[in-house]
Amino acid sequence: MAKAGARAPILELAGVTAGYGEIQVLWGIDMRVRAGEITALIGSNGAGKTTLMRTLSGLLPVRSGTYRAAGIDLSAARAETILRAGIVHVPEGRxxxxxxxxxxxxxxxxxxxxxxxxxxxxxxxxxxxxxxxxxxxxxxxxxxxxxxxxxxxxxxxxxxxxPTLLMIDELSLGLSPLLVEQLVAALRQLNAEGVSILLVEQDVTIALDLSHSAFVMDMGRIVRSGVSSELLSDPIIRDAYLGVIED
Amino acid sequence: MLAAQVLINALVLGCLYACIAIGFSLVWGVLNVINLAHGSFIVLGAYGAWWLYHAFGIAPWYALAIVAPLFFVFGYAIQRSILNQVIAAPVLVTLTMTFGLDLLLNNVMIYFFTADFRKLTLSPPVGSLSFGGVVVPVDRLIALVLALALTFALYVILRRSRTGRAIVAVRLDRDAATLMGVDVKSIYAIAFGIGAVMAGCAGVLMALIFPISPLVSTAYLTKAFVVCVLGGLGSVSGALAGGLLLALIEGVGSVLFGPALATTLSFVLLIVFLVVRPQGLMGRKGFE
Incomplete structure (x- = not known):
């Protein structure tokens, strides 16, 4: 897919907060997702990944901060407008x-x-x-x-x-390894055809293996980000999310 | 012979009951609103048919084409302007709202039409057909065919049209429908509009057969309620099954126990169903 400035961020969040009623879940999310890539979003349960997805797709309103997609301001946009901008959310639990x-x-x-x-x-x-x-x-x-x-x-x-950006919440949850492999292959093919992908995935190995870059969430904030292959060998990530005990 | 007559009567009445209930069931299923004004909508439709016939000589089967769009606009406007404001509130709030709406509408009709019963009498009369001793008045036959046609039309709209799919999608999963870009509030208004159309058209058909008065609105509402419980909420086929079952029980009941007890029998069955099979005969998730 020919895109002018293919490296321009397809998602650009600055200080985004959101939540449910009195409970604030997102405490100022800053992230830039590059077009044409597969980006992973990882973090423990309750870190706010799903809330972030729901905010990005307009199911939850942005309370403060700015949310832009390919240069369009979507901070106050409804789900319909966001969808028209090409941001598509495949929700958790199908x-x-x-x-x-x-x-x-x-x-x-x-x-x-x-x-x-x-x-x-x-x-x-x-x-x-x-x-x-x-x-x-x-x-x-x-x-x-x-x-x-x-x-x-x-x-x-x-x-x-x-979609120009397909956001998938929990790709592999409850699926057999063989099926996950098929889905991963399908996502790679889609990405090669030009669809950018933002993936929330509890299996950190799959997430970092499949993605180009990744964001780590904790307590409603982005605590780390970088190139996936580098994060995969980061001792802190390995310790916290991969359950690998370093010698 | 008596059995055949009871069956054919039940078939006619059953389809009309289905027609009465289907809009009620749609609104309940999709919006989770129990529309207590549904009976008054039906009576209003019946008055529409009466007025169009006596003022302009428009036969009820043509009146449907006038009543349907008017009721759609009427229902759509009520949902947009009033009910959508409280749709997120607990069901008691919307129930009270439609109760108030019913009081208002019913009393307006009493004011304009009085509470006296009046009958739409076709002249010349359309007569009746008899098949070896079983008599079917032609007006009832027409009502049966039109009721089935309306039911089938709704079924096709929900199954085959883009908006119909969106209505079903909102009923099944509101959040997921929002993610598809469906404007839920507008779908609510369309669904309520369709519910009003079905009520208005059912009223037109009822006017062909029964006397009209604002006082019968409660009877229509309870019929709709019983049909929904018997057939199961949320499907066209359920409403049809519930309508036929109710008419059959009333028909057989009135032969066996007399007409006075037939209605009682249907309410006994309602209680039995609520206890034993609350999802109804065809009840399941999804409006199809």
């Missing part, structure tokens, strides 16, 4: 529409697009090409899919929104 068919779930992803049947049909074919399993099960209710197929359907639904 959140498929269980009683609807796989194909209808995918079409829901294209809800905002006015491209007409041709364009949406082409994207549907593309998703079926990436995940042939979904084609086999296209008329089945999404709730009847296995966990891995549900994750494929959720990612496929995200792709139907024509």
């Amino acid at each position: 959140r498929l529409f269980g009683a609807m068919s796989v194909e209808d779930n995918l079409l829901m992803g294209a809800y905002l697009r006015r491209g007409g049947r041709g364009e949406i049909g082409r994207d549907l074919d593309r998703v079926f090409h990436i995940f042939p399993k979904l084609y086999e099960r296209r008329t089945q209710a999404a709730a009847t899919l296995s966990g891995g197929e549900q994750q494929m359907c959720a990612i496929g639904r995200g792709l139907m929104s024509a």
Whole structure:
């Protein structure tokens, strides 16, 4: 995908705070996510990763600070506007529409697009090409899919929104290693086709192996960031998140 | 012969009950709002049919085409201007709101139309058909066909259209629907509008058969409620099943125990269902 200034940040957060009611979860997030990359967001449970994702997709409002995507200010934007800007959120736990068919779930992803049947049909074919399993099960209710197929359907639904940045919350949770491998391969292929990816992943080895750069969150703040391969060999990261005991 | 007559009556009435209940069920399922004004919407639709016929000579089956868009605008506006303001509040708040709306609407109708019963009488009368001793009045047959057509139309809209999919998606998972770019409040207003259309159209069809008065609104509301409990909330097929079951119970009950006890029987069944099978005959998640 030819982009002017491919290194311009696709996400740029400065001092972003957010939370639920009286409880503040994010305490000033600063981060720059580069276009064209796979970026990982790691951290322990309760660090605020999912809250950050919900804020980025507009499910939660930004309370203070600025949130820009490819130069557009989205600090006060609604979910719809953010989606139109190409920021697409595949939520934790898939959140498929269980009683609807796989194909209808995918079409829901294209809800905002006015491209007409041709364009949406082409994207549907593309998703079926990436995940042939979904084609086999296209008329089945999404709730009847296995966990891995549900994750494929959720990612496929995200792709139907024509993302420039695909944010995936918990890619591998509850899936077999073989399935995770397939999904990782699919994400690599998507990234090669020009889709930037922001990945929240509890398996830090997978996250750092797959991504170009990574951010580490703790207590609602970004506490570390850098090139993934360097973070992978960082003793503090290894100690805190990989459970490796150094000799 | 009696059995055949009871069955055919139940079929006609059952489809009308389904039509009464379907909008109520949609609004309850998608918005989690129990619309207590639903019965008054139905009566208003019936008055619409009566007025269009007596003032302009427009037959009820054509009146549907006028009533439907008006009720959509009416329902959409109510949701946008009033109910959306309190939609996030506990269900008691929206319940009280629709209760107030019902009082208002009902008394306005009593003011304008009085509480006297009036009947839409087609002239010349359309007569009746008889199949080997089973008599079916043609007006009832027309009501049956139109009720089925309306039900089927709603089913197709929910299953096949972009907006229909969004309505189902909001019902299933509001947050996920928001992530798809669905404007939930606007979908609420559309769903409430469709609920009002179904109520108004059901009223038009009821006007073909039954006398009209603001006083019957409660009876319609309770029918809608019973159908939803019997059939299960949240599906077109459930409303149809619940409507047919209710009509069958009332029909068979009135033959066996007399008409006075038939309604009681349906409420006994309501309680039994609430205890034994609260999800209804076809109840499950998702409006299809």
